[in-house]
Amino acid sequence: MKKILLLLVSVMFTLSSYGQSSIDYSPVNTVTQVGDTLIMKFQYFKGDGNDLTLGQLDFEYNNKLLSYVSHESQAPTGASFARNNWTGYKFVPKADSDEDDMDVQYTWWKDEAGANSYETGADWSVERVTIQSASALENGQEFIKYSFKVKDKFGSGYSNYNDIIKVNWANYQESDGTQIQTTRSKDGQDLSGIEGGNAGNFVINLKTANTDNYTDYSYTVKNGAGESVATGTFDESGQASISGLENNVTYTAEANLTEAASYLDEVVTVSDLALVFAEAIGAGSGPSGGSTTFDYFVQDIMADVVGDGGVVDFQDSYEILAYLQGVDSSNTNLITQDGQTEDYSGIASTYGAVANDVVTFAKSFTPIDSDASSKTIDLAHGLVGDVNFSHSYTPVVESGGKSTSARQSSARYSKRDSEDANIDLISEINDEGQVVFSINSDVEGMVGSQFNIVYDPNVLSLENVIFDTGNTMTNFSNIVQNGIVRVGSFDQNFESTVKEGTPYKLIFTPLETIENTSGLISFRVKEGVKADGTKINFIIQ
Amino acid sequence: MKKLLLILLTFTILIGCAKDDEFLEPITNEEIPQSLQIKELIGIKLENTIVTDRVAMNVKLPLDGKYRIKIRHGINNELISQEMIEAEEGDNLLRVYVASLDKSGYMIQLTDEFHNVLGNQSFVVN
Numbered sequence: 001m002k003k004i005l006l007l008l009v010s011v012m013f014t015l016s017s018y019g020q021s022s023i024d025y026s027p028v029n030t031v032t033q034v035g036d037t038l039i040m041k042f043q044y045f046k047g048d049g050n051d052l053t054l055g056q057l058d059f060e061y062n063n064k065l066l067s068y069v070s071h072e073s074q075a076p077t078g079a080s081f082a083r084n085n086w087t088g089y090k091f092v093p094k095a096d097s098d099e100d101d102m103d104v105q106y107t108w109w110k111d112e113a114g115a116n117s118y119e120t121g122a123d124w125s126v127e128r129v130t131i132q133s134a135s136a137l138e139n140g141q142e143f144i145k146y147s148f149k150v151k152d153k154f155g156s157g158y159s160n161y162n163d164i165i166k167v168n169w170a171n172y173q174e175s176d177g178t179q180i181q182t183t184r185s186k187d188g189q190d191l192s193g194i195e196g197g198n199a200g201n202f203v204i205n206l207k208t209a210n211t212d213n214y215t216d217y218s219y220t221v222k223n224g225a226g227e228s229v230a231t232g233t234f235d236e237s238g239q240a241s242i243s244g245l246e247n248n249v250t251y252t253a254e255a256n257l258t259e260a261a262s263y264l265d266e267v268v269t270v271s272d273l274a275l276v277f278a279e280a281i282g283a284g285s286g287p288s289g290g291s292t293t294f295d296y297f298v299q300d301i302m303a304d305v306v307g308d309g310g311v312v313d314f315q316d317s318y319e320i321l322a323y324l325q326g327v328d329s330s331n332t333n334l335i336t337q338d339g340q341t342e343d344y345s346g347i348a349s350t351y352g353a354v355a356n357d358v359v360t361f362a363k364s365f366t367p368i369d370s371d372a373s374s375k376t377i378d379l380a381h382g383l384v385g386d387v388n389f390s391h392s393y394t395p396v397v398e399s400g401g402k403s404t405s406a407r408q409s410s411a412r413y414s415k416r417d418s419e420d421a422n423i424d425l426i427s428e429i430n431d432e433g434q435v436v437f438s439i440n441s442d443v444e445g446m447v448g449s450q451f452n453i454v455y456d457p458n459v460l461s462l463e464n465v466i467f468d469t470g471n472t473m474t475n476f477s478n479i480v481q482n483g484i485v486r487v488g489s490f491d492q493n494f495e496s497t498v499k500e501g502t503p504y505k506l507i508f509t510p511l512e513t514i515e516n517t518s519g520l521i522s523f524r525v526k527e528g529v530k531a532d533g534t535k536i537n538f539i540i541q
Numbered sequence: 542m543k544k545l546l547l548i549l550l551t552f553t554i555l556i557g558c559a560k561d562d563e564f565l566e567p568i569t570n571e572e573i574p575q576s577l578q579i580k581e582l583i584g585i586k587l588e589n590t591i592v593t594d595r596v597a598m599n600v601k602l603p604l605d606g607k608y609r610i611k612i613r614h615g616i617n618n619e620l621i622s623q624e625m626i627e628a629e630e631g632d633n634l635l636r637v638y639v640a641s642l643d644k645s646g647y648m649i650q651l652t653d654e655f656h657n658v659l660g661n662q663s664f665v666v667n
Contacts, residue, residue: 262643426609427622428624428627456640458640459638459640483641516635517638518612518638519595519612521624522612523622540623
C-alpha cells in the first residue's frame with residue numbers, strides 16, 4: 001500500500017512540474033565594464049502542452065544601475081506586439097505567496113491588489129510586453145530583446161549588481177482565455193565582475209624627508225594616453241584626495257617640488273659633496289659599475305648631477321663643489337638649487353628598485369573597486385643632488401639596496417650615519433662698530449663643513465669672510481642670494497680637517513645705526529662631514 | 542681769562558677724545574615706555590608680540606656684564622640666531638630685527654654668558 005501511495009505522489013509531482021510553462025530571461029552577451037551594453041532576452045518555454053496565443057510579461061529593472069537603450073520585438077510574423085513602461089515604480093508581490101508563481105502574481109495584480117500592486121520607487125522602472133498571436137507560439141519563442149547600458153554603481157546607493165532585473169508576473173493564455181500556469185526561470189538577474197566606474201575618493205600620500213613643506217609639492221595623474229586627469233598640491237599632512245579616477249584603469253602619478261621653494265639652496269650641501277667625492281674615488285659608477293660606496297642604487301641617479309646616464313664620477317663631484325663655491329663651471333647641471341629642481345618620483349614600495357641593471361621609478365597604479373587598498377598609493381619623491389636624502393625619500397625596496405646585491409662593495413658611506421656636535425655661532429658689535437659673526441667649533445676630524453647664513457641686507461652689508469680653517473682646506477664663501485651667504489670648507493682628499501677654534505668669521509658693516517644685532521643674522525644649514533662620511537649635525541646651545 | 546678758556550677747551554677736547562664706554566648707556570626708569578617696563582629685577586620684554594620688521598626690546602639685567610640674546614624656533618626650540626651683548630645692570634633698550642626671519646612663531650631668550658636662562662618671551666613674525 002505504501003508503495004502505491006509513493007508511486008502516486010511521484011506521478012502527481014511529475015505531472016505538476018510538467019504542467020508549468022515558464023518565462024525565461026537571461027543575458028545574450030557578456031558584460032564586463034561599466035558602459036557596456038547588456039542585451040537581455042525574454043523567452044517562452046512550453047511546459048504544459050497548451051497552446052499559448054497571448055503572452056504578457058511584466059518586469060522591472062534598476063534604473064540606477066541600468067539605462068534603457070532600446071528594445072527589439074521578437075514576435076513572430078503576424079503577431080501583435082506592444083511595449084509599455086513606467087519609471088518610478090516597483091512591484092509589490094503578493095504576501096505569503098510564491099514569488100516565482102507568475103500566474104498567481106498576475107492574478108494578484110489583476111484581481112486582488114488594487115492600488116497596492118505597485119509602489120513608488122525612484123530606483124526602478126517597470127516594463128510590460130504583450131504579444132498576441134492567432135496561432136500558438138512555438139516552444140522557445142523569444143518575446144523581446146532589450147538593450148541596457150551598464151551604469152556606474154558609484155554614488156548609486158548600491159554596492160553590487162545583484163537583482164537588477166526581475167520579472168514580476170506573466171500572463172500566459174490559450175486562445176479561449178484559459179490561464180496557463182507559469183513560473184519564472186530565476187528570482188532576478190545578477191551581473192558580476194563589472195569593472196570600471198568611478199573609483200571614488202582616491203588618496204595619494206607623499207613620501208619625502210622634507211616633511212615640513214608638504215604643501216610645496218604638486219601631483220599629476222595621467223591616463224594611459226598620457227593625458228593629465230588630475231593635478232593639485234598636497235595638503236599640510238602630505239596627502240592629496242582626488243576624484244574622477246575610474247576603476248580598472250591604469251594611471252601614472254608623479255610628484256614635483258616647486259622651483260619657488262625658499263630652501264632649495266639647503267638641499268645639496270657639503271655632506272652630499274663628500275658622498276659623491278667618495279663614490280668617485282671609489283670608482284663607483286652606477287648599477288653596472290664594479291664597486292661602490294653608496295647604500296642605494298638610487299644614489300647613483302641623485303649623484304649624477306651632470307646627467308650622463310647614472311655614471312657617478314669626478315665630473316659630478318667637481319660640479320657640486322663648484323656649485324657650493326659659487327663658481328660658474330659653464331656646465332649645465334641638474335643640481336637642486338635656488339630656482340631649480342630635478343624631480344624623481346614613483347610608487348614608494350618600488351621606488352629605486354633595480355631591474356635589468358636599471359634603477360626604476362614605477363609610477364603606475366590601478367584602482368580596483370573590490371580592493372580598498374588600491375584606492376591609496378604612497379608616492380615617493382627625490383631630488384637630484386640630494387645624495388644623503390636630506391630632502392628625499394629613502395628607498396625601502398630590497399632590490400634598491402646595494403648591500404642586498406652580490407656586487408662588490410667598498411667601505412660604505414651610509415647616509416644614515418650622523419652624529420651631533422656642539423658649536424657656538426654668535427654675533428656681536430666690535431669696537432669699530434662692525435658686526436662680527438663668529439663660528440666657533442671644537443669639533444675634530446671634519447673634512448668638510450657648511451653654513452648657510454641669513455642676514456638682513458637692508459641693515460647689514462657683508463664686507464669680508466675670514467677663514468682660519470687650516471692651510472690645506474678648500475674654503476668657499478658665496479652669496480647665494482641677497483641676504484644669504486654660504487660659507488664652508490672641504491678637503492677633497494679626505495685628509496685635512498677643519499681647524500678648531502674660530503674657523504669662520506663674517507664681518508658686516510651696518511647700513512644704519514644699531515645698538516645690537518638680535519635677529520639680524522640667523523643660520524640655516526649648519527653641518528659638517530667627517531672623513532668616513534659621517535654627517536655632523538651641529539647643535540647650538 | 543684766556544687760561545681759563547684754554548683749560549676749558551683742553552678739557553673739552555680730552556673728553557671728546559676719550560674712548561666711548563663699552564657698556565650701553567644706562568637708562569633711567571622714567572625713560573622706559575610703559576610697554577617695555579619689567580617689574581622683576583631681571584627679564585626680557587618686547588614692545589609687541591606680533592612683529593613685522595623690527596621691534597623694541599628691553600633687557601633688564603642684574604649686573605653689568607656679557608649676556609646672550611637667543612632666538613629659538615617656536616616649535617622645535619632650535620636656536621636660529623644669537624648675539625652677545627655687553628650691557629649694564631638695569632634696563633637696556635635694544636631692538637630685534639626680524640625682516641630676514643621666516644614668518645613663524647619664535648621665542649626670544651635672555652641668558653648669561655654661560656647659557657643660564659634669565660628670561661623668555663614668545664613672539665610671532667607676521
